[in-house]
Amino acid sequence: MMSGGIRFALLGPVRAWDGATELPLGSPQQRTVLAALLLREGSMVTVDELVAAVWGDEPPRSAINTVRTYLSRLRTLLRDAATIVSIGGGYALPVDRAATDVTVFHDHVASAREARRLGDVAAAAASLRAAVALHRGRPLAGAAGPYADAQRTRLEQQMLAARIDLLAADVELGHGDEAIPELMTLADEHPLRERVHELLMLALYQAGRQADALAVYQDVRLLLADELGIDPGAGLQAAHRRILAADPDLVLPAVLPPATTGTPRTPAPRTGSQRPGGVAAPLRPRRHRRRTGL
CATH class of the missing domain: 1.10.10.10 (Winged helix-like DNA-binding domain superfamily/Winged helix DNA-binding domain)
Structure with a gap:
């Protein structure tokens, strides 16, 4: 050639x-x-x-x-x-x-x-x-x-998949604070991509912003319910539980599953899960209502 x-x-x-x-x-x-x-x-x-x-x-x-x-x-x-x-x-x-x-x-x-x-x-x-x-x-x-x-x-x-995988690697390496600006941008541009919100929550927690991380979860939980009629996936729920528990391992490099960037999950019947009260945060992605962009 x-x-x-x-x-x-x-x-x-x-x-x-x-x-x-x-x-x-x-x-x-x-x-x-x-x-x-x-x-x-x-x-x-x-x-x-x-x-x-x-x-x-x-x-x-x-x-x-x-x-x-x-x-x-x-x-x-x-x-x-x-x-x-x-x-x-x-x-x-x-x-x-x-x-x-x-x-x-x-x-x-x-x-x-x-x-x-x-x-x-x-x-x-x-x-x-x-x-x-x-x-x-x-x-x-x-x-x-x-x-x-x-x-x-x-x-x-x-x-987009490569960008998300790179941000996941940065968070895994303990550089979540550096990844926050781009993750916030991606969360705003692709509000139904749960993996982006999960990474943003972990990055905020690594930066010492537990309240902001929990607020991201509340926003995306409500968005998924409004737009797709579903609850957050396993990854988001696990991150939420660990942040609520102030898991010290989250601020250290930890093994995360490879990033997935497929289309949002197929709507499924609601499970009736509890909705804990929201936590106010000064900085987080804008709340998207009635928007279905990926």
Whole structure:
């Protein structure tokens, strides 16, 4: 595979460089074709798939010819730095993994996963920090079409998962006070993600803010009841019990389960659990009512 000095960025605006020279990638549709090739990581993409990537289910009659025009322009633009090859009924763009920020991101996340499996939380945090640092704004910015929209959502979710895993590692390493600002931001942006609130509670407790940590629990408990008709999950409830008991182990590096960042749990019948009185706190994420964002 050839990459030379070529570099591609997809975790933000779609961009490419040949050495120090940034390449003019053309129209949003042409950038979508390039992104589709890069995200396939050297595997073949059919012409029909490229057409669907740009126009969805209603392509114009000239779609196939237009896609081939985009491919021809990209080949000319990339020249010897990288080669779009014809394979059967489609095309591929093989480049080194280090040449594309998305594959580098995935490699860092895989390294973090392996480090955590081996019990090396500090190494996992370092790999996750390198992964998160690749974020340059809205993924696939400048590309257009249904494929770009779907992949943008997927990449945003992967980046969010890496951010939460990194914050979990920081809390586990005893650096909860440093993680509080970002955790508060994430709790406000994703109010139904219980893991974020759990980490925020632990971080606040590590910083000596027990009342604030308990107030976060009360807010998210009421939010889950209002929005989904469910009680907090096991992780949130366990953190709440330990904070109420002033568990001294919570202020030390402790083994936490790997962060999970899936969609909120499916609403289930209420269990009729008791609702302890709320605890006032001067600083905590804003209370969200009738909001269902993830």
